[in-house]
Amino acid sequence: MTLSGFVAAWPHRMRANWSAVLLPVPVVGMIVLVRSHHIASWTMLMLVLVLALAAAAALLVPSVAAKTAPFAWFTYGCVGFLVVHSLLRWRTSSWFYGGATAYLAGGQSLALVLPKAFLIMIVSVGLLVVADAPGSNAVRRAAHQVFGTGGQPKTVPALLLLPVLGLWEETYANPLWFGSKGIVGQLIAIVILAVGVALVVWRQQLAAIFAVLGMIGLGIVLLTFALIGWPAFIFWAHHGPAQAFTYFPKSGVFSGLNGLVVLDSSTGVLLTKVEGWVLIGLGVLLVPRMLVMADPELVRRAAALTQRVDRLSRTRRDATETAVAELRRIERDLHDGAQARLVAVGMSLRAAEQLMASSPAAALALVAEARETSSRALDDLRGLVRGIYPPVLADRGLADAVRTLALDTPLTVETDITLSGEPSMPVAAAVYFGIAEVLTNAVRHSGADTVQIGIGYAGGLLRASVTDDGVGGADASRGTGLVGVERRLATFDGVLAVNSPLGGPTIVVLEVPCALAG
Numbered sequence: 001m002t003l004s005g006f007v008a009a010w011p012h013r014m015r016a017n018w019s020a021v022l023l024p025v026p027v028v029g030m031i032v033l034v035r036s037h038h039i040a041s042w043t044m045l046m047l048v049l050v051l052a053l054a055a056a057a058a059l060l061v062p063s064v065a066a067k068t069a070p071f072a073w074f075t076y077g078c079v080g081f082l083v084v085h086s087l088l089r090w091r092t093s094s095w096f097y098g099g100a101t102a103y104l105a106g107g108q109s110l111a112l113v114l115p116k117a118f119l120i121m122i123v124s125v126g127l128l129v130v131a132d133a134p135g136s137n138a139v140r141r142a143a144h145q146v147f148g149t150g151g152q153p154k155t156v157p158a159l160l161l162l163p164v165l166g167l168w169e170e171t172y173a174n175p176l177w178f179g180s181k182g183i184v185g186q187l188i189a190i191v192i193l194a195v196g197v198a199l200v201v202w203r204q205q206l207a208a209i210f211a212v213l214g215m216i217g218l219g220i221v222l223l224t225f226a227l228i229g230w231p232a233f234i235f236w237a238h239h240g241p242a243q244a245f246t247y248f249p250k251s252g253v254f255s256g257l258n259g260l261v262v263l264d265s266s267t268g269v270l271l272t273k274v275e276g277w278v279l280i281g282l283g284v285l286l287v288p289r290m291l292v293m294a295d296p297e298l299v300r301r302a303a304a305l306t307q308r309v310d311r312l313s314r315t316r317r318d319a320t321e322t323a324v325a326e327l328r329r330i331e332r333d334l335h336d337g338a339q340a341r342l343v344a345v346g347m348s349l350r351a352a353e354q355l356m357a358s359s360p361a362a363a364l365a366l367v368a369e370a371r372e373t374s375s376r377a378l379d380d381l382r383g384l385v386r387g388i389y390p391p392v393l394a395d396r397g398l399a400d401a402v403r404t405l406a407l408d409t410p411l412t413v414e415t416d417i418t419l420s421g422e423p424s425m426p427v428a429a430a431v432y433f434g435i436a437e438v439l440t441n442a443v444r445h446s447g448a449d450t451v452q453i454g455i456g457y458a459g460g461l462l463r464a465s466v467t468d469d470g471v472g473g474a475d476a477s478r479g480t481g482l483v484g485v486e487r488r489l490a491t492f493d494g495v496l497a498v499n500s501p502l503g504g505p506t507i508v509v510l511e512v513p514c515a516l517a518g
Contacts, residue, residue: 013062019131020065024054026076026120032096033079066131073124080117081170085178114170114260156289158204161211165196167260167279168218212290216283223276226269312493344373398428399455402435406453409439411468417455421516423462427492431455431464431510434485434496438466438508441481446470446506457516464510474500474508485510 014020031047054072057065083097098116129136142157143149169176169189176189199207261271348370352363393401399417406413422428435453442448448470455464475498486496494512 017062017066017131019069019127020058020062022127023058023065023069023072024051026072027051027054029076029098030079033083035096066127067133070124070128070131070133073120073127077117077119077121077124080113080120081173084113084117085173118260154289156208156212156286158200158207158211161196161200161207161214164211164214164218165193168214169193170260171218171222209290212283212286215279215286219276219279219281219283221276222272223280226272226276344370348373393428393432394425397422398432401428401432402453402455405432405436405439406451409443409451411439411443411448412450413439413453414450415453415455417453419455419457419516421457423512423514423516427462427494427512427514430485430488430492430494431462431512434489434510435464435466437481437485441474442466442468442470442506445474446472446504448504448506460513460515462512462514462516466508468504468506470504470506471502472500472504472506473502474498474506482508 027047027050031044031051034043034047054065057068080097083095087095097113098120125139127133129139138159142159145155145157148154169192173189176185196207196210199210261275348366352366352370355363355366392404396404399419402417403415406415423431439451442451446468448468450469452467453464454467455462457463482496482498489496489510489512492512492514494510497509497511498506499509500506
């Protein structure tokens with residue numbers, strides 16, 4: 001793409017990938033966090049370099065930056081947990097995270113760090129869906145299951161198990177991740193997460209059951225502890241086998257974590273009660289869905305229906321954009337071609353009319369010029385019509401139109417066409433132009449001597465294949481021609497497949513579901 005073309009397309013690319021501008025935000029947050037604690041200068045230099053790369057990506061390759069932003073935000077959310085544990089376990093100085101200073105004394109700012117970290121993670125999930133990044137389809141399916149939309153029944157999404165496990169592990173993060181157990185505790189935590197992921201991927205019903213039970217169980221644990229009261233908290237901090245809390249002798253403060261709550265005061269106990277009731281309430285609301293498990297076949301059909309709706313939405317959008325671009329092309333060709341020539345014809349005839357009496361020879365010359373210009377205008381109009389819909393296709397059908405196309409190709413083209421009827425005109429035009437594009441690519445790029453075209457119909461599918469004996473190495477993603485063909489076929493729920501190993505042969509297959517008219 002030329003520089004002028006890139007500049008012209010940049011506003012549209014930014015509108016389509018607006019979330020790319022959010023990529024540098026977590027990097028800035030990390031720079032502020034590191035700066036607040038005077039970390040080594042080389043670390044700052046590395047973060048500044050990452051910020052420069054993130055800003056450049058957001059401007060130059062917004063589509064890539066938009067898909068990267070969710071993971072950067074998720075990472076920054078994880079850093080929030082590390083900040084809390086750094087203050088609780090190892091340090092007494094302050095950190096600047098999430099727009100506020102986090103410190104141990106008093107605990108007010110520290111208590112806000114965990115909710116901020118979870119909020120940042122929620123934002124990352126939203127960005128994942130907006131940018132259509134890897135994993136977005138799983139999030140959409142989970143949302144459809146929760147709300148019963150997109151053709152999905154109201155069930156418990158298996159993906160819910162992962163945040164529930166996250167809350168459990170955050171509650172017991174000190175003994176597992178940061179406690180005296182060391183690598184053993186960390187391995188246990190990793191194994192628990194790995195088992196959770198495996199259940200989500202391969203045992204979704206079991207994952208949904210564990211998610212609901214885990215939510216209720218954690219709520220009971222938090223609520224039971226909070227109802228026992230503050231003295232039990234002191235006792236637990238001293239004698240609890242899990243050693244989930246830390247005692248700081250200088251300040252006399254006991255600190256620990258319960259999910260989203262930092263327990264360092266009676267206010268923390270109150271918030272733990274709220275958190276416990278919320279978890280129990282949500283879990284109880286989901287129990288009926290857990291008991292009435294969805295029919296796996298129904299879920300499969302609903303998922304297939306959702307994918308089809310998404311595909312049709314994308315193809316409709318592509319078809320609309322293609323139609324708008326085609327209309328603009330026709331308007332431009334008419335304005336610059338036939339219209340300009342017809343205006344010239346009119347001017348020539350007017351001048352000839354004025355010269356008819358005084359200079360008949362000059363008038364005849366202008367009439368001849370007008371006739372020639374009108375002939376060119378007619379050629380322009382015919383070319384325009386052929387670009388919209390080839391007359392041979394309407395007059396003789398798809399089979400003869402493709403044979404005519406083969407005769408016009410400067411290669412040896414063999415055809416094997418067996419059709420018992422004619423597809424609808426829009427489908428025939430899509431297949432015809434697709435074959436024409438493939439033949440053009442074969443002539444220009446493949447170095448082939450022979451091309452074979454086969455068209456058949458079976459099982460409700462119209463299938464066309466074009467095979468050449470060229471050098472191979474064709475890639476549909478590197479050009480705009482085959483991408484345009486793929487979009488055009490997708491309008492009819494069709495597909496385009498390319499198999500082109502180095503050394504050849506190149507095989508391009510077009511398949512479109514349709515019915516044939518006898």
